Amino acid sequence: MNKEHKHQVKFDDSTLKALFKNFTEEEVPPGIKSRAMSRILNDWTEQAIGYSPLISKTNRWWLLGICAVLLTVTFLVDATVLSSYWQQITGSTTLANLSSLSQGFASIGDSFGKLPPILYFTALGLLALLGIDRFLNRLANN
Amino acid sequence: MNNANDIKNIKEIRAGDVSAFAQLIDRHQPMAFTLANSIVKNREEAEEVTQDAFFKAYKALSSFKGNAEFSTWLYRIVYNTAISKLRSHKVKSISLDVEEAKTNKDLVVSDDLKRLEQQERKIILKKALKQLKEDDAFIVILYYYKEQSIEEIADATGLGKSNIKVKLHRARKQMHDTLKRLLEIEPSSLF
Numbered sequence: 001m002n003k004e005h006k007h008q009v010k011f012d013d014s015t016l017k018a019l020f021k022n023f024t025e026e027e028v029p030p031g032i033k034s035r036a037m038s039r040i041l042n043d044w045t046e047q048a049i050g051y052s053p054l055i056s057k058t059n060r061w062w063l064l065g066i067c068a069v070l071l072t073v074t075f076l077v078d079a080t081v082l083s084s085y086w087q088q089i090t091g092s093t094t095l096a097n098l099s100s101l102s103q104g105f106a107s108i109g110d111s112f113g114k115l116p117p118i119l120y121f122t123a124l125g126l127l128a129l130l131g132i133d134r135f136l137n138r139l140a141n142n
Numbered sequence: 143m144n145n146a147n148d149i150k151n152i153k154e155i156r157a158g159d160v161s162a163f164a165q166l167i168d169r170h171q172p173m174a175f176t177l178a179n180s181i182v183k184n185r186e187e188a189e190e191v192t193q194d195a196f197f198k199a200y201k202a203l204s205s206f207k208g209n210a211e212f213s214t215w216l217y218r219i220v221y222n223t224a225i226s227k228l229r230s231h232k233v234k235s236i237s238l239d240v241e242e243a244k245t246n247k248d249l250v251v252s253d254d255l256k257r258l259e260q261q262e263r264k265i266i267l268k269k270a271l272k273q274l275k276e277d278d279a280f281i282v283i284l285y286y287y288k289e290q291s292i293e294e295i296a297d298a299t300g301l302g303k304s305n306i307k308v309k310l311h312r313a314r315k316q317m318h319d320t321l322k323r324l325l326e327i328e329p330s331s332l333f
Contacts, residue, residue, distance in 0.1 A: 013314065015318075016282075016286055016314060016317060017286060019263060019266075019267050019286075019321075020267070020286040020287050022263045022264045022267065023264065023267055023283075023286070023287045024264065025172035025173055025175070025176045026172065026175050026176040026179055026185075026188075028171050028172050028175045028192075029175075029185065029189050031189070032167070032171055032175065032189055032192050032193055032196075033164060033167045033168065033171060035193050036167055036192075036193045036196040036197055037161075037163065037164050037167065039193070039197045040160060040163055040196075040197060040200045041160060043197075043200070043201070044160045
C-alpha cells in the first residue's frame with residue numbers, strides 16, 4: 001500500500017465517520033411489534049404447558065433418604081410381620097430363620113418406642129421446617 | 143445498560159412472562175428494521191424480515207447463552223433472515239457504473255459534504271447505502287453507526303474477520319465513488 005493510497009483510505013474513513021454522525025435509524029412501520037407479538041403469543045398458547053418439577057434431582061436424594069429412614073424405623077418396629085409372612089410362604093422356618101433377626105429388630109424397635117414422643121415431634125417439626133424453607137426458596141427463585 | 147435490561151427481559155421470558163418480549167422488540171426494532179432494509183432494500187420486505195427475525199429470536203431464545211450482547215445475537219438472526227429472503231427472491235443488487243475516483247478528487251467530496259445541510263447529508267448517506275451490496279451495507283452500518291468492532295461484526299454475520307475487512311474496504315471505496323457521483327448532481331435534486 002503506497003503512501004497516497006493509505007491517505008485515501010484514512011481520508012475516506014474519517015469522512016464516512018463524520019457522515020454517519022447524521023445517520024438515523026429508519027422509521028419503523030407501526031405493525032411490526034403487534035404482528036410479531038401476535039405470532040409469539042399464538043405459538044406460546046399452542047405449546048404444551050411445561051413445568052419444572054418441584055422436587056429437583058438434588059432435592060430427590062434427601063427426600064429419598066428421609067423415606068428410607070422412615071421405612072427402616074417402620075420395619076424395625078414390625079419386623080415380626082415379615083418373619084410370619086416368610087413362614088407362611090415357605091411353610092418352614094428351617095430355610096431362613098428370621099426369628100432371631102426379628103427379635104433383634106423388635107428390641108431396637110422397643111428402644112425407639114421408649115423414647116419420649118417429644119423427640120419424634122421435634123424431629124418431624126424440624127424436617128417440616130426444612131421442607132417448607134426449601135419450598136419457599138424455590139418459589140422465590142422462580 | 144441496554145444489555146442489562148435485555149438480560150432481565152430474557153429471564154422474565156424464560157420464567158414464563160412472554161409479554162416481556164415486547165420490551166425487547168421496542169428496544170431493538172428500529173435497528174433491526176434498519177439493518178433488514180439495508181439488505182433487502184425494500185420497506186415491505188424489511189418489515190417481513192424484521193417480524194420473522196423477532197419470531198425466530200423468540201423461538202431460539204433458549205440457545206442464547208449471553209456470551210455476546212443480545213443485540214449482536216439478534217443482528218445475526220436479522221442478517222440470516224434477510225439474506226435468505228433475498229436469495230428466495232433472487233433480487234439482483236444494483237450495480238453502479240461509476241468511474242473509478244481519482245485520488246486527487248477526494249478532498250472535493252469531503253468539501254462538498256461539508257457544504258451540505260444536515261438533512262441533505264442524511265439523504266445522501268441513505269442513498270449511498272442503498273447503492274451498496276446487501277451485506278456490505280449491513281456491515282457499514284454496524285461499523286460506522288453502531289461503532290462495532292470487526293470481531294463483533296463477525297459474530298453478527300457469521301463471516302470471517304478477513305472477509306469483513308475486505309467487504310468494509312470495498313464498501314468504503316464504493317461509498318466514496320457513489321457520494322462523489324451524487325454530489326455532482328445539484329443537492330436540491332436529491333429530494
